[in-house]
Amino acid sequence: MDSTLTELWVYLAREPLLHLTLTLLAYLCGVKLHQWSGQSALANPVVIAIALLVGLLIMTETPYARYFEGAQFIHFLLGPATVALAVPLYQHFGRIRAQLVPIIAGLLAGSLTAIVSATGLVWLLSGSRETLVSMAPKSATTPVAMGIAEQLGGLPALTAVLVIMTGIIGAVTGPLLLRWLRIDDEAARGLALGVASHGIGTARAFQSSDLAGAFSGLGMGLNALLTALLVPLIVQLI
């Protein structure tokens, strides 16, 4: 009996199906817990799903590469989902065009704050130069941020980790912070989530409304471009 179970496990663990299914189930657990908690921002479905899966991988001694063989099917959908952002952007284009000046101002102020505060803090706390450069593009979306870090002598792998952490921090603290600051403009809330924490912030923004999601997607896309322009200039100064 025991050996049949082991055999079954060995068979299942090799199949991409197992980790694909587990990822979906872990996320559903996260969504349920989020609902039970009265939609508390601290019970973020992504954070819960990640915690459950990491615990499972450690317990079963599964390497990340093996896990990713299954999870890549979900990861892959990030590309088409990014393209799909064109739909809410087009839907709310009238409002975007009417508020172009406030959008550009918010974007410029936010992008500069992200880069200067991140590099400035690492410098103040006497972190290494490598960390400083890898940290600079943290609010941009992963592929852009990794490209910038590589070009300036940072560590792209470290940047990838910092980008995802930034996204999670923004998605968890953002809604609380913006409510506390009494920002009730859905467009401004969305833009802030996109500029500060890229796709993960945008995913959070879509949970409040399509409008917030559209502005968040816009913030994410424009900030990727602006970060690619600003980071090389700012890093030279430090």
Added chain:
Amino acid sequence: MLESLALLLVCQLIGELLVQFVVLPIPGPVLGMVLLFLILAARRGIPERLRHTCLTLLSHLSLLFVPAGVGVVVYFDAIAQEWLVILVALVVSTVATLAVTAFTMSRLARWWAKRHG
């Protein structure tokens, strides 16, 4: 739904190809998004089925970040040496960025609406 998915993939594919050949500093999917936006603008509207597929996909956007998020925790060693510096810088910088962006835009939007409203 199949047609919509095919359209999304075609836009992404063209985006990836353009990024490769013209060497642009933006990811292929972002260029694909611009392309789809231009198609919608040329058609002057969003086909209902495309709208449905896209909004369904986007309502589950959070799920799509879970595999990468698991990778972060597994590669935690990368930040282990300077974890405190990194954590302080990330939290403070992200919170500051959120506040500055939202504050700048919402205040300016109010002022802008008064001037042009």
